[in-house]
Amino acid sequence: MSTIIFPAPIYGPVHSRRMGISLGINLMPHDGKVCTFDCVYCExxxxxxxVAQSQRPTRQEVQRALEERLEQMQAEGQVPDVLTFAGNGEPTTHPDFLGIIEDTIALRxxxxxxxxxxxxSNASLAARPNIHKALMLVDNNILKLDTINLEYIQLVDRPLYPYNVEKVIESLKAFNGHVIVQTMFxxxxxxxxxxxxxxxxxxxxWLEAVKEIKPQQVMIYTIDRETPNHNLQKATHEELDRIVAMIEKEGIPATASY
Incomplete structure (x- = not known):
């Protein structure tokens, strides 16, 4: 099995296609995955x-590990461009997500x-008040919306709970523009x-939904690493460029990662 499981709670820095030098913060167990989706393309x-055998890192463990890593990077003359919550699953499922965000901003x-x-984030919990509050505090609130076709979502994103596309769109609209829509093509x-x-x-x-959400930006991307389903293929540069042009025509900044 060559898909990736990330160390926890801190990994990297790594070079992100979209964000530059990124120090990763993984709120999931170091030996498994905890996610509200089960995407067929998940790296x-x-x-x-x-299935994890260990526990998630606590708020205190995340704070301590991040402080130590930033101290080390500072001593080595390294400066991250971004501190990125990602890793082995959905970060907003951590019970202390808001507190961890507040700690991270203080350390930043x-x-x-x-x-x-x-x-x-896959946006599955974005409507919860504490999650909304936390995401309003960060610089880049990057939320997934792969499509508005429920059949496609059930087949590809495979949410593990009843998924309502309209409610997800409403939760993205509630950020009043402080949101970046992320979509896999x-x-x-x-x-x-x-x-x-x-x-x-x-x-x-999908574009009509994006226009309703009025995000500060749209990030579209395609498969970059090995996926658990081996029948998937990358979208072409031309296909992604066409979609970017359609978004930009609506006055919304957009980028594509190939």
Whole structure:
């Protein structure tokens, strides 16, 4: 199995396609995956294959480990561009997520005030008041919306709870522009079904939702590492560039990671 499980609570720094030199903060167990989705393209693999034996790091453990790593980077003359909450699952599921965000901002201000704090989330818990409050505090509130087609979501993102697209869109709108929409575009098959979401059948309804959300930016991307489903394929540069142009035509900044 060559999909990735990240160390916890701190890993990197790594070079992010989208954000530069990124110091990762993983709020999940170091030996498994905890996520509200079970995406067929997840670089961490399927949930059932990555059952953790250890516990999540505590708020205190995250704070202490991040402080030590930032002290070390400072001594080595390194400065991260971004502190990124990502890793082995959905970061907002941590019971102390808000407190951890507050601790991280305090440490950022102390050690690397120019660095951004970013959260990569599937938006499944974004409507919860404490999660909304926490995400309003970070610089880059990056929330997933792969499509508005529920059948596609059930096939590809595979949420582990009843998923309501309209409610998710409303939770993104509630950030009043302080949100970056992140979308995976890809091709291939899942369970014998075509999952190419680069055509207008998927892009146009999704774009209407993006216009309603009014995000500060849209980040689109495609497969970069090995996926647990081996029947998936990258979207082409041309396909991603076409979608970026459609977003920008609506006055919304957009980037593509190939």
């Amino acid at each position: 961490c693999g399927f949930n059932k294959d990555r 201000n102390r050690f690397c005030p120019k660095a951004k704090v970013s959260v990569l 890809m091709k291939g098959t899942v369970e014998g079904k075509n999952v190419d979401n680069t055509g207008d059948e998927y892009v146009l309804p």
